[in-house]
Amino acid sequence: MFSTIFGLPAHPLVVHAVVVLVPLAALSALVVAVWPAARDRYAPAALVIATLALISVPLATHTGEQLERHVRPSAFVEQHTSMADGLLPFAGLLWLGLAVLVAARRLGATREVSWPRYLAGGAAVVAVVGAVASGVQVARIGDSGARAAWHGVATSSGQVSGPHH
Template sequence: MFSTIMGLPAHPLVIHAVVVLIPLAALGAIVVAVWPAARRRYAPLALGVATVALLSVPLATHTGELLESHVKRTPLVERHTEMADGLLPFAALLWLGLAVLVFVRWYGAKRNVQWGRYLTAAAAIVAVVGAVASGVQVVRIGHSGATAAWHGVGTSSSGRAAGPHH
C-alpha cells in the first residue's frame, strides 16, 4: 500500500478518518441504542458510518506501520503502536452491535418476531459498550501518538522555548 500522499506521510492524514469517524459512529450507536425513534430512522446511517470507520482502522494501522520504519523507535512509539493494535476489536464490537440492531429492525418488522426485543436489548448493550470502549481508545491512542510525535519539541536543553528557527 502507499506510505505517502502527495509527498506527505500517509499516516497523519489517514488517521483523521479514524479520529472523526469512530467518535461519530460511537455517538450514533449510543443514540440509536437508547432511543427507539432514532433507531427506526437513523440506525442504517449509523451503521454506514460505523462501517467506514471500521474499515479505516486497519488502513490507519497499516500506514502507521509504514511510517514506523522511518521514525526513531522509542518507548513512546512502541506504546502508541501497541495501543493502536487494540482498536480494531472495539470498533468491530461497535459495528456488530449496530449491525444486529439494523438486522433485527429490518427482519423483525417484516416477520413480527417476538424474540426481537431481547436481541435488540442485547445488541444495544453491545453497541454502547463498543461505542464507549472505541471512543475512549481513540482518545488514548491519539494522545499517545501526539506525545510520541511531539515529545521534546517546544523546549530546548536550557528550558527555553524552542521553535523551528532556534
C-alpha cells in the same frame, strides 16, 4: 499500500479518518442504542458510518506501521503502536452491535414474533460497550500519538526546539 500522499507521510493524514469516524460512529451508536425512536430513522446511517470507521482503522494501522520504520524508536512510539493495535476489536464490536440492531429492527418490522425485540436489546448493549470502548481507546491512542510525535519538540517554557530551529 501507499506510504505517502503528495509527498507527505500517509499516516498523519489517514489517521484523521479514524479520529473523526470512530467517535462519530460511537456517538451515533449511543443515540440509536438508547433511543429506540431514533432506530428506524438513524440506525442504517449509523451502520454506514461504523462501516467506514471499521475500514479506516486497519488503513491507519498499516500506514502507521510504514511510518514507524522511518522514525527513531522510542518508548512513546512503542506505546502508541501497542495501543493502536487494540482498536480494531472495539471498532468491530461497535459495528457488530449496530449491524445486529439494524437486522433485528428489520426482522421485527416484518414478523409478528417478539424475539427480534430481545435481539435488538442485546445488540444495543453490545453497541454501547463497543461505542464507549472505541471512543475511549481513540482518545488514548491519539494522546499517545501526539506524545510520540511531539515529545522533545517544545520546552516547558513553550520555546520550540529541535534541529530545524
